Each structure stands twice: as C-alpha cells, then as structure tokens.
Amino acid sequence: MSTVHVITHPLVQHKLTMIRDKDTGPKDFRDLVEEVSVLMAYEVTRDMPLEEVEVETPICKMKSHVIAGKKVGVVPILRAGLGMVNGVLRLIPTAKVGHIGLYRDPDTLLPVEFYCKLPVDVEDRQIIILDPMLATGGSAAAAIAYLKRRGVNSIKLMCLLAAPEGIELVQREHPDVEIYTAAIDEKLNSHGYIIPGLGDAGDRLFGTK
Numbered sequence: 001m002s003t004v005h006v007i008t009h010p011l012v013q014h015k016l017t018m019i020r021d022k023d024t025g026p027k028d029f030r031d032l033v034e035e036v037s038v039l040m041a042y043e044v045t046r047d048m049p050l051e052e053v054e055v056e057t058p059i060c061k062m063k064s065h066v067i068a069g070k071k072v073g074v075v076p077i078l079r080a081g082l083g084m085v086n087g088v089l090r091l092i093p094t095a096k097v098g099h100i101g102l103y104r105d106p107d108t109l110l111p112v113e114f115y116c117k118l119p120v121d122v123e124d125r126q127i128i129i130l131d132p133m134l135a136t137g138g139s140a141a142a143a144i145a146y147l148k149r150r151g152v153n154s155i156k157l158m159c160l161l162a163a164p165e166g167i168e169l170v171q172r173e174h175p176d177v178e179i180y181t182a183a184i185d186e187k188l189n190s191h192g193y194i195i196p197g198l199g200d201a202g203d204r205l206f207g208t209k
Helices: 010-020 028-044 082-091 137-149 164-173 202-206
Strands: 004-006 051-055 062-066 073-079 099-104 112-116 123-132 155-162 178-184
Touching: 010 028, 010 155, 010 178, 028 082, 028 123, 028 137, 028 155, 028 178, 051 123, 073 082, 073 137, 082 123, 082 155, 099 137, 112 137, 123 137, 137 155, 137 164, 155 164, 164 178
Parallel strands: 004 178, 073 099, 073 123, 123 155, 155 178
Antiparallel strands: 051 062, 099 112
C-alpha cells in the first residue's frame, strides 16, 4: 500500500485556508497555489539521494553533497495542474515538464484523455505528477497508468487536497505511488467535487467561472 503524506507545515495550512476562501480572486489564487507548491515540493523531494563531491570555497577545499540519482520530470494534469508547475520549478529549475490532458466526463465521472506530450527520456526520470484535486482519483490513476506504460517506474503524486475516495482508488491501482497532499477532506458530493474542498481549481486559477 502506498504511503499518504499529509503536509501539515503551518505555512502550508495558512495558505491553504486562503486558497479555500471563496472570496480569493484568480490572481491571489494563482499566487497562493504557486507558493504552496514550492513548500510542498520541498517535502516531496526530501528523500532525494545525495552524492559526495569536492568543492573549493574561498577559504579551502572541502567535501560536500549534491543531488544524485535520477533526473526529475514534472507532469501536470491539464489544466488545473498547470498552476502548480512554476512552484516546483522554482526549486528544481532543471526539471523537464510534460503534460497530460484529461477531463472528467460529467456523466460517468471517468477520465477521458485529450492530450499527452512527455520528455523523450521520461522513463529515465523521477516523475512528480501535479493535480490540485485528488477527487475520484480517476484522472490521477489514469495518468499514472499512462506513465507506467511509457516505462516510468518512479512516480509521486502531489496534490493540494485529497478525498478518501481518490486516495483509495490510487492506492488500490498503484500501491507503489506515494501521495503528497496538504489536506484530506471529508468526502465527495454527488457531482464528484471534494467537500468542503475549494471549488473547481481550474476555474478559480484561470477565472473561467
């Protein structure tokens, strides 16, 4: 069973409350999502391997450490995942960015793919999937499955909010994928929205509603 990491840092929780507020406008919403993404990326990358190197300071030579292992790839699920990309890139500016376009059918609530563009060396990278809302879990599970078919074997899922139903689905279908979230909310409503949630993340990011 995959591990669920709930990031309870005070700054994350403070900013998440502001994100949830219905009176937060698109500009502030975008800024806050990016800020929280920076803080969450710090936790998501906590277990990156290090290797020892020699560096020369203005005073003398010394042994120090740099990140080793696989290079990183960031894959937002369109369109709401786009709001989290810049936050991650502020910490990992050399990460390559792919995109997976999925929308949720309003009747079946199942994911439908409409776009995919990934780095050519995606199978050699540690991939962080970005999706603000882990609701039913269908889109995240479908994106993970697609990446695995492309040969990716190191995947983490990073989201702002998660519903128990979404966590259960991802854990059942992909027990090897760790989930990082700022909060686990109560449940889904009949339309597949997280309760209490924050509304439609895509609409709030881009002012389309």
